[in-house]
Amino acid sequence: MLNYKQLHHFWSVARAGGITRASERSGLAPQTLSGQITALETTLGVSLFRRQGRRLVLTETGSMVLDYAEEIFRLGAELEDAVHSSAAGRTLPFRVGVADVVPKAIAYVLLAPAMALTEPFRIICRESKLDQLLGELAVHKLDVVLADSPLPPNMDVRGYSHKLGESAVGFFATPALAGTLKGSFPRCLDGAPLLLPGAEASVRRPLLRWLEDHKIRPRIVGEFDDSALMKAFGEAGAGIFPTPSLIGDEVCTKHGVRCLGLAETVKEAFYAISVERRLTHPAVRAISSAAPMRGEADEAVG
The missing domain is CATH 1.10.10.10 (Winged helix-like DNA-binding domain superfamily/Winged helix DNA-binding domain)
Known part of the structure; x- marks a missing residue:
């Protein structure tokens, strides 16, 4: 030893x-x-x-x-x-990694319970690619990582995935762009300009499958790793964009868009990934216990 x-x-x-x-x-x-x-x-x-x-x-x-x-x-x-x-009553760091495919508004919703704790915490957020954040989690530079998928089985990291919740996905567009669309939802998406999450987003494949199942062929005019950048293009009228319906009202207000409809069968899930099965950090416990669909941690991977 x-x-x-x-x-x-x-x-x-x-x-x-x-x-x-x-x-x-x-x-x-x-x-x-x-x-x-x-x-x-x-x-x-x-x-x-x-x-x-x-x-x-x-x-x-x-x-x-x-x-x-x-x-x-x-x-x-x-x-x-x-x-x-x-012991001295000073603020403790709560170090969170947020995968860049997780919408910023969703990250805030998930982290809000930790901010409401009476214990003095200083939240430190880092946004990056999931594999880089998991590497930092493995060496304890982060307390938790927020992601849109559980810990990948091919990662050389031992950890646990705690499901925090999921949301149906809606399609949003500016009123001007929505006015040019023909037919009702979802047929109005056929031939329309569409912005998609990047290849690393777990929701991308279910979205494409949903479109195929409905025999809808939009014009894909952009792909984005950063969900905030995708929304910025959508706000400018460059195309229709998908986003979790959980934050639909906020997206409409902030970006001046409206919801065309929901892909009810397409669910975007969100996870807290930690190196411990039983959560011990008070802030991590807070976000897990307040999650809309919390459950037992997935089996360890790595």
Whole structure:
């Protein structure tokens, strides 16, 4: 089993650039530090340093171990700070990753219960591609990731998917564009300009299947990874765009559009992905318990 005291001595020597300097900073004898590093190398079965003249330099494996050690002790310092902050009544960080395919308004709806907690929290939101956010979740740089799909089975990340809810999908257009359409919904979509979510959005394939099932062939004039950008194009009249009906009223008010109709059988779901099955972070528990369709976590993946 890894001895974290030995790892800390290795980390100190690597950061200081040598045993002598690390000894001066820590007050420990050089022989003690050297012995601890030798013990760690024996445990790991590899050499972490090599001699280069009078200096010690990291081996390739040593560099890898240093990267892990940096992350381990960064998290340790963060844990200590979080505990002290809680005891002192200071705000604690709540670090959320939001997949870029999740509509901003939906993200707010899902996170609002955490903002209403009496405990002092400071929410830190990061938006990016799902795979990048899951990588940060795996090394505990994030507390939770909001996504439109559960944890992909091909990801090298062990985690759990907690379903927060789902919504039917509506089609929206400016009044001017809606006035040019012929027939009732959904036939009015046939031949009409349509904006679609990008290939990574989980709702894209069900939408295309729904259109095919109804024998509707719109003109796809744009595809967008960012749902906000898609709505901006829709607001400008570039095309009809789909969005969850859960935020339909807000979309109509904000973007000056109206709902043409709903694809009732197309559901867009939303998930909180965590590295723990039983949620412990108070803010994550809040958004899970307040979710409109909460349930048991999916089985671990990874």
